[in-house]
Amino acid sequence: MSESIDPQHFRHVLGHFPTGVAAVTSCDDTGAPVGMTVGSFVSVSLSPPLVAFLPGKQSRTSAQILQNGRFCINVLGAHQESASRAFATGGDRKFDGLDWTLSSSDLPRLDSAVAWIECTVDAVHDAGDHDIVVGRVTSLDAAAPSLPLLFFQGGYGRFSPLSLAAAGEPDLIEHLKLVDLARPVMEEVAAANDVECLASSTVGDEIVLLATAGTPAGGRTYSRVGQRLPHIPPLGTALVAWSEKATKAWMARAQASSSLCWEHDPRQLVDRVRARGWSVATWSDTLRKLESSVDETTVRGLTPHGRQAIRHLVGQLGSEHEPDDLHDPSRRYSIRSVSVPVFDARNHVVMQLTVDGLPPDAGPADVGRYVTHLKNAAQRVSHALPSTEQVPPAATVERNRR
Numbered sequence: 210m211s212e213s214i215d216p217q218h219f220r221h222v223l224g225h226f227p228t229g230v231a232a233v234t235s236c237d238d239t240g241a242p243v244g245m246t247v248g249s250f251v252s253v254s255l256s257p258p259l260v261a262f263l264p265g266k267q268s269r270t271s272a273q274i275l276q277n278g279r280f281c282i283n284v285l286g287a288h289q290e291s292a293s294r295a296f297a298t299g300g301d302r303k304f305d306g307l308d309w310t311l312s313s314s315d316l317p318r319l320d321s322a323v324a325w326i327e328c329t330v331d332a333v334h335d336a337g338d339h340d341i342v343v344g345r346v347t348s349l350d351a352a353a354p355s356l357p358l359l360f361f362q363g364g365y366g367r368f369s370p371l372s373l374a375a376a377g378e379p380d381l382i383e384h385l386k387l388v389d390l391a392r393p394v395m396e397e398v399a400a401a402n403d404v405e406c407l408a409s410s411t412v413g414d415e416i417v418l419l420a421t422a423g424t425p426a427g428g429r430t431y432s433r434v435g436q437r438l439p440h441i442p443p444l445g446t447a448l449v450a451w452s453e454k455a456t457k458a459w460m461a462r463a464q465a466s467s468s469l470c471w472e473h474d475p476r477q478l479v480d481r482v483r484a485r486g487w488s489v490a491t492w493s494d495t496l497r498k499l500e501s502s503v504d505e506t507t508v509r510g511l512t513p514h515g516r517q518a519i520r521h522l523v524g525q526l527g528s529e530h531e532p533d534d535l536h537d538p539s540r541r542y543s544i545r546s547v548s549v550p551v552f553d554a555r556n557h558v559v560m561q562l563t564v565d566g567l568p569p570d571a572g573p574a575d576v577g578r579y580v581t582h583l584k585n586a587a588q589r590v591s592h593a594l595p596s597t598e599q600v601p602p603a604a605t606v607e608r609n610r611r
């Protein structure tokens with residue numbers, strides 16, 4: 210750095226670059242836990258697996274970490290601001306009041322960190338008043354479903370997505386082009402109704418959550434974008450209700466799964482949704498269990514056992530998941546979400562837009578309002594689609610569209 214650069218100006222300008230926040234932990238030569246907050250954690254190499262952080266040469270904790278030769282990077286969540294403050298102070302009481310455990314490799318791990326990465330020190334490079342400590346990764350996991358803590362211009366914050374789209378997995382590329390057109394409209398729906406707006410579609414035999422806008426529903430501190438659910442009744446009715454072919458495939462998947470425990474004909478749901486032009490989902494214990502199982506896969510990945518458990522829960526949802534009548538004054542409805550189809554120029558349903566995170570007392574009148582907003586949004590997305598859109602249809606329209 211040129212001597213002519215004012216340190217304060219340097220800090221000010223560099224403060225415009227936001228970073229994540231990690232606590233680097235290890236044990237000193239008495240076995241006591243030590244740690245320091247860093248914003249300089251970075252992924253370096255996949256093969257071999259290397260990461261790095263940049264401690265100041267004055268850092269006491271850094272000296273202890275280098276002496277130990279091993280360390281653990283704890284990626285802090287948005288809820289761990291106080292842990293970040295504790296690890297950014299000097300002294301020996303940084304772990305006071307924090308929940309942590311000693312891992313099998315004798316490194317302190319913070320219990321509710323977003324992810325942990327255990328390393329051995331691979332190299333230490335000199336870099337002005339800091340070192341570049343390169344660590345070889347020995348084990349790692351993404352532990353808790355949570356948005357990360359961020360640091361920007363001297364203050365803490367959290368990632369607050371306007372809208373998020375799923376990563377470009379090969380089977381999603383065409384759908385994601387479509388989602389790019391839908392996102393501004395989704396952001397408007399989310400902001401106007403103070404809800405989360407979701408875009409999802411059928412990919413193979415699954416429903417994939419392609420994008421979300423607005424504050425995540427259910428107090429979540431993480432995004433569900435990319436989640437996949439089996440597309441079997443009663444889920445995703447609006448994605449099949451305008452196509453006989455898609456309806457048949459949807460019902461056949463339910464029969465094949467043998468987990469469907471209700472006696473009703475799923476076609477009733479299809480007729481109901483097509484007749485009113487929108488779909489509604491109500492809360493149940495099964496839906497809550499299903500949600501937490503699916504959320505778990507967001508973090509841990511989908512195991513064959515997890516897939517089976519999820520299919521089973523979907524089959525248990527029951528036809529009341531999509532109630533026929535929202536106007537019965539003797540019933541209290543616990544409405545979870547409302548969805549409408551988005552049609553392309555050929556009248557194929559290419560995805561559905563959903564509002565989620567409705568207030569607990571939302572009633573039929575509110576549903577009417579959401580439906581109006583969603584239909585308007587769906588129409589605007591339809592008009593924005595190029596007439597030659599090559600997105601694989603979620604369903605082929607062989608019935609009259611409402």
Ligand SMILES: Cc1cc2nc3c(=O)[nH]c(=O)nc-3n(C[C@H](O)[C@H](O)[C@H](O)COP(=O)(O)O)c2cc1C
Pocket residue numbers: 230244245246247248249250263264265267268269270271293294296297298299300360
């Ligand atoms: C958000 C944030 C990021 C920080 N990043 C770094 C960093 O990358 N490198 C560093 O040396 N210090 C960093 N610090 C400061 C250290 O955490 C702090 O100086 C150190 O932990 C002091 O304790 P020690 O002497 O026991 O190491 C950061 C502090 C905060 C609040």
